[in-house]
Amino acid sequence: MPRPGRPTTERAKNFKGTLRQLIRTMSHYKLPLTAAMLFAILSTIFNIAGPKVLAKATTALATGWIARLRGTGSIDFVYIGRILLFLLGMYLLSSAFSFIQGWLMTGLSQKACYDFRRQISEKINRLPLAYFEKRTVSFFLFSAVAFSSVMLIIWNIW
Numbered sequence: 001m002p003r004p005g006r007p008t009t010e011r012a013k014n015f016k017g018t019l020r021q022l023i024r025t026m027s028h029y030k031l032p033l034t035a036a037m038l039f040a041i042l043s044t045i046f047n048i049a050g051p052k053v054l055a056k057a058t059t060a061l062a063t064g065w066i067a068r069l070r071g072t073g074s075i076d077f078v079y080i081g082r083i084l085l086f087l088l089g090m091y092l093l094s095s096a097f098s099f100i101q102g103w104l105m106t107g108l109s110q111k112a113c114y115d116f117r118r119q120i121s122e123k124i125n126r127l128p129l130a131y132f133e134k135r136t137v138s139f140f141l142f143s144a145v146a147f148s149s150v151m152l153i154i155w156n157i158w
Helices: 015-070 077-126 129-134 137-157
Strands: none
Touching: 015 077
16 A cells, blocks of 8 residues: 555556567667667767876876986877877767767657657557546556657667
8 A cells, every 4th residue: 555645656567568579669770779789888888988098198207207307218109199099989989979879869869759659649540439438638648749759768778
């Protein structure tokens, strides 16, 4: 029994069946989903590797500074410049991959929501008139909007 003032949470009647249906529906978008995951992985790899490359430039700078203080050498700015240009390229690639991944997922979520709304509309059009006479209009609006909104949220999380 729920506590007073707290809303009750409803559980899915058939969670496994619903999950299977969602996976079957997502299988129509297998190629864009795979591409988006690939671009997300690549973007993450470049973001993770960036500080390791930056550490090389920092080490070269510190080594050159110590050598200069001792009077045995100088800072190799050419080497540091090459490292920083390489690092800039890595971060540009990372941001490009991230942009492409976001662009793919945005288009994918729009297509999926359009398909879900079309399917909902087709299902409502197939229902007999007696079904509508037993229920209120707000029930239908809530059900259709809630379902399509939940699906939009799920697709945007990916």
